[in-house]
Amino acid sequence: MSVLAIRPTEECRFDLVALGEVMLRFDPGDRRIATARTFAVSEGGGEYNVARGLRRCFGMRTAVVTAFADNAVGRLLEDLILQGGVDQSHVQWMPFDGIGRDVRNGLNFVERGFGVRAALGVSDRAHSAAAAMKPGEVDWDAIFGADGARWFHCGGIFAALAPGTAELALEAMTAARRHGTAVSFDLNYRPSLWKASGGTQAAAETNRRLVEQVDVLLGNEEDFSAALGYALDGVDDSLTGLDVGAYERLHGAVLEGFPNLSLVATSLREAHTASVNDWGGVCSSREGFFVGPELRGLEIFDRVGGGDSFASGLIYGLLMGRDVETSLAYAVAHGALAMTTPGDTSMATLDEVERVMRGGAARVVR
Numbered sequence: 488m489s490v491l492a493i494r495p496t497e498e499c500r501f502d503l504v505a506l507g508e509v510m511l512r513f514d515p516g517d518r519r520i521a522t523a524r525t526f527a528v529s530e531g532g533g534e535y536n537v538a539r540g541l542r543r544c545f546g547m548r549t550a551v552v553t554a555f556a557d558n559a560v561g562r563l564l565e566d567l568i569l570q571g572g573v574d575q576s577h578v579q580w581m582p583f584d585g586i587g588r589d590v591r592n593g594l595n596f597v598e599r600g601f602g603v604r605a606a607l608g609v610s611d612r613a614h615s616a617a618a619a620m621k622p623g624e625v626d627w628d629a630i631f632g633a634d635g636a637r638w639f640h641c642g643g644i645f646a647a648l649a650p651g652t653a654e655l656a657l658e659a660m661t662a663a664r665r666h667g668t669a670v671s672f673d674l675n676y677r678p679s680l681w682k683a684s685g686g687t688q689a690a691a692e693t694n695r696r697l698v699e700q701v702d703v704l705l706g707n708e709e710d711f712s713a714a715l716g717y718a719l720d721g722v723d724d725s726l727t728g729l730d731v732g733a734y735e736r737l738h739g740a741v742l743e744g745f746p747n748l749s750l751v752a753t754s755l756r757e758a759h760t761a762s763v764n765d766w767g768g769v770c771s772s773r774e775g776f777f778v779g780p781e782l783r784g785l786e787i788f789d790r791v792g793g794g795d796s797f798a799s800g801l802i803y804g805l806l807m808g809r810d811v812e813t814s815l816a817y818a819v820a821h822g823a824l825a826m827t828t829p830g831d832t833s834m835a836t837l838d839e840v841e842r843v844m845r846g847g848a849a850r851v852v853r
Contacts, residue, residue: 490749490750490772490773490774490805490811491669491702491703491749491750491805492667493637493638493669493805493806493808494635494636494637494667494668494669495637496637498635499634499635499636499637500548500634500635500636501548501549501550501574501630501634501635501636501637502541502547502548502549502636502637502638502806503537503538503541503547503548503549503550503636503637503638503639503640503802503806504538504549504550504551504552504577504630504631504636504638504639504640505534505535505537505538505549505550505551505552505639505640505641506534506551506552506553506639506640506641506645506655506656506659507532507533507534507535507551507552507553507617507641507642507644507645508532508534508535508553508593508612508615508617508618508644508645508648509530509531509532509535509551509553509555509564509568509593509617510530510531510532510592510593510594510595510610510612510615511528511529511530511560511563511564511567511592511593511594511595512528512529512530512531512595512596512597512830512831513526513527513528513594513595513596513597514526514527514528514529514597514599514829514830515596515598519598519607520596520598520607520609526596527829528563528567529567529829529830529831529832530564530567530568530571530831530832531595531791531792531830531831531832532553532644532831533642533644533645533673533675533795534551534640534641534642534644534645534673535551535553535568535573536792536795536796536799536831536832536833537640537673537795537798537799537802538550538551538573538640538799539568539571539572539573539832539833540795540796540799540800540821540825540832540833541799541802541803542571542572542573543571543572543832543833543834544796544799544803544821544833544835544836544837544840545799545803545837546837547803547806548574549572549573549574550573550574550575550576550577550630550636551568551573551574551575551577551578552577552578552625552630552659553578553579553616553617553620554578554579554580554581554590554615554616554617554619554620555578555579555580555581555592555616555617556581556582556583556587556590556591556592556615556616557580557581557582557583558583558592560592561580561583561592561616564592565578571832577625577630579616579620579624579625581616581619587614588614589614589619590614590615590616590619591614591615591616592615592616593610593611593612593615593617593618594610594611594612595608595609595610595611595612596608596609596610596611597609597791599761599788599789599790599791599829600761600762600790601760601761601762602760602761602762603760603761604761605761606761606789606790606791608791610679612648615648617645617648617652618648618649618651618652619649619651620651620652620655621651621652621654621655622651622654622655622657622658623658624655625655625658625659627658627659627662627663628662628666630662631662631663631665631666631668632666635666636663636666636668637668637669637806638668638669638670638671638802638806639659639660639663639668639669639670639671640670640671640672640673640798640802641656641659641660641670641671641672641673641697642672642673642674642675643672643673643674643675643676643677643690643694643706643710643714644675644677644680646693646694646697647677647680647681647684647690647693648680653693653696653697656697657696657697657700660672660697660700660701661700663700664700669702669703669805670700670701670702670703671701671702671703671704671705671798671802672694672697672698672701672703672704672705673705673706673794673795673798674694674704674705674706674710674711674714674715675706675710675714675794676690676706676709676710676713676714678713687712687713687714687716690713690714691713691714691715691716694714694715695715695716698715698745698748699745699747700747701745701747701748702747702748702749702750703748703749703750703751703752703801703802703805704741704745704748704750704751704752705751705752705753705754705794705797705798705801706753707753707754707755707756707794708737708753711737711741711753715741717737717740717741717744731769731776731778734753734769734771734776735771735776737753738751738753738769738770738771738776739771739776742771742773749772749773750770750771750772750805750811751770751771752768752769752770752771752797752798752801752815752818753768753769753770754766754767754768754793754794754797754818754819754822755767755768755769756793759784761787761790762786762787762788763784763785763786763787764785764787764790764826765781765782765783765784765785766781766782766785766793766819766822766823766826767779767780767781767782767819768797768815768818768819768822769815770801770811770815772811774811775811777811777812777815779812779815779816779818779819780816780819780820780844782819782823782843785823785826786827787826787827788826788827788828788829789826789828789829789830790826791830791831792825792826792830792831792832792833793822793823793825793826794822795825795831796821796822796824796825796826796833796835797818797819797821797822798818799821799833800814800817800818800819800820800821800822800840801814801815801817801818803817803821804816804817804818816844817840817844820840820841820843820844821833821835821840823843824839824840824843
């Protein structure tokens with residue numbers, strides 16, 4: 488039985504609506520950013536990746552609320568999102584002044600990493616159109632009421648972009664709860680985004696206000712510590728050092744601190760090298776603590792977006808009314824598969840996810 492009361496499919500236009508920035512990703516392939524001469528482009532963003540994964544892998548109806556500067560780069564992002572199938576009817580188009588002095592579209596350069604060389608991300612996103620979004624600019628009653636949405640997802644990346652984005656996220660969550668829409672939040676702490684605006688103390692103050700409105704909270708041990716102010720001795724964010732009791736205590740403390748929460752989930756990663764990781768997950772509900780499948784020695788092609796795909800797998804299971812343990816297995820399997828392909832977004836299929844859940848080997852499928 489699901490841990491959440493979720494609105495029926497037939498009364499909602501969308502299964503999930505995500506609020507967040509979508510950036511244009513530049514991928515140098517097997518080269519480095521500083522030495523590349525050509526880049527492959529794709530779209531990505533922590534909150535959007537969840538909506539896209541649910542649409543493309545799991546066949547659910549999703550939409551993104553975001554903003555773009557109205558120029559050719561913004562229209563390229565529009566075209567990429569069209570290919571992913573995520574609804575854009577609530578995307579805001581902001582006038583472009585010709586040079587990006589007022590608003591622009593965010594860019595993200597990402598090296599995949601290999602062996603002892605870690606993955607590297609260099610973002611160029613200041614003064615983006617999404618960061619300029621403010622409360623009062625989105626008709627949430629139309630989205631959650633007139634259209635209807637079963638689930639709303641946002642995260643700490645969007646909340647960190649500007650003071651207005653955190654307030655917009657809070658406005659959206661309040662409206663979602665008013666209409667009976669389930670709310671999830673991925674803490675997704677990024678030091679670079681909080682560096683100039685107060686660091687971990689400011690992050691914790693902002694995120695605590697938001698988490699008070701959340702049903703399902705996601706994050707790793709660093710997220711809970713840096714972005715929420717919870718730190719417990721003995722918590723090791725890995726599989727080889729997994730202390731089940733420490734995670735149970737951590738999740739229990741968070742659940743106790745936020746009575747509205749129904750579920751807390753953590754993805755686990757032990758990076759032996761950039762291209763070989765152990766991968767898994769744990770979660771807690773009011774009914775108990777659960778440990779997901781462990782995938783040891785997982786070969787990584789591109790680790791960016793693995794946590795977002797973990798989130799979309801978990802949400803899929805819960806939307807389908809699966810129990811917590813099964814939903815966690817979807818999360819682990821989908822996150823693992825997303826890291827075997829390039830780009831931020833999942834290229835997995837539901838059949839592949841369920842095959843991994845059954846322990847399927849990587850033999851040729853003919």
